[in-house]
Amino acid sequence: MSPPRIEVTDLRKTFASASGPVEVLGGVSLHVDRGEFVSIVGPSGSGKSTLFGLLTGLLEPTGGRILLDGRSPDRSNRGLAWMPQADALLPWRTVERNVALGLEVQGVSPARARARARDLLPTFGLDGFARTHPHELSGGMRQRAAFARTVAQGRDVLLLDEPFGALDALTRTDLQLWLAGLWQAERWTVLLISHDIREAVLLSDRVYVLGPRPATVQAVIDVDLPRPRSLDDVLSAGGVDLERQILSALAGQATSAAEGRDGGGAAPFGKHDGGIVVRPGLAGGGVQDPPQ
């Protein structure tokens, strides 16, 4: 069996700060296999973005180990394509030239990079927008352009850092369903950071729940819903039960973080749970108790 695309073992990261060292990751272990869609959910400030920094090699771990395809990665070129929450499109570049950015950085000539980017645009619903500047696009289209830029790099793994977090609820739902469909066809290897539990259930094969600082994995939840997935699957008894599991893993931390107030019992949904925003559901149903 081939080694996992990403294998993280007991990863630790401590930052120095004016008020002393801050331990952000307190030993995180996870893996992502080829063609898997894996999500990480956790409270704000639980070090999810630090984890991406370590994976991309922009940060050095304090302890633990990262293996990519079973090997210790080089400092540069790790075969990972990162997509930030803000689209980070260059305002002076057209859509096709934004999508081509990663190829240009890799040394592909601008003309060839642009041609390859143009070929990708229909897949991302941007046909006919090659020569458009980002400020002329809607938020959802900008995010799709940013997504195309991530995929255009031709890297093995996509690291999506709350890619839909800045969008309005309707656009976000559209894009989540769009991504679910696209992933079904393309089968990229994806590691997604999300604040949105339903998004994680809709898209993922597996969800890691991180705790507050210093973050460790609180729960690993396999999402065994059928593929291809629709909103109905997510809103089915099985889907809602998965949401409940993720929520209680998060809520458990929230109560332990609040010195055991509440006794760690079944926390009411929608309560403050360490920064996770529990939004009313995609189809307006809210988070419901599964039928017993």
Next chain:
Amino acid sequence: MRNALPPVLAALGLIVLWQVYASAGPLGDDVLPPPTAVAEAGWSDRGDLARATMPTVVGVLLGFSVSLAVAFVLSVLLDRSRPARRAIMPLLIGSQTLPIIVLAPLMVLWFGLGLTPKILLVTLVTFFPVVVGLLDGYASSDRDTTTLLRTMGAGWWTEFRLLRLPAAMPSFFTGLRISITYAVVAVIFAEYASPTGGLGVYMQAARNSFRPDLVLAAVAVCATLTLALFATTVAVQRAVMPWYADARRRDQ
């Protein structure tokens, strides 16, 4: 064209006020010639005036080109190295306090009567807003985009070329528009100090022969030059970043 109306009206209003005050006021025509007299004198001396304008224009263009090159090199150096920024920035700020009226004759003394003192003075007077504009612009580069380029494997040069330099363009042009308005004055100062031709020399000669009308005609030429240079920078900015005005309009 409707945009041109307010400034033209404002300028005309000032000229009319001047005309009225000069004809009816306490000063004689010899001391404060009315605009009509200035225009007349300038027109009748247009040959000499045009000959005097050429060296000034050459001085401005050469000086400003050197200034841009110096500003760019300095900005890259200061952007790359924090120690360099800390060491050099106070010197640059200090350089802006040098009184050029005193410096101009010294420059001529040190560098002779040729173009060198002109170029140096224009550079000294105009590079600073451009350096500050470029540095601010580099620093305004989006952090996520910086991180993104690094995850893509970009080195310093690639990041500079693809992100920092284009991101600096808006504030670069702001600095450019400020400094271009100083350029003509700087050349006039240099010309005042060295008898080698140009509008500065023309003005001095006109003043010495008690011809305020010709002095003012030369001043009008200077003002026109500066306006033309300013308009050129605006046009270049539009050509270089057509997306910018459009994006700004949408933001409002």
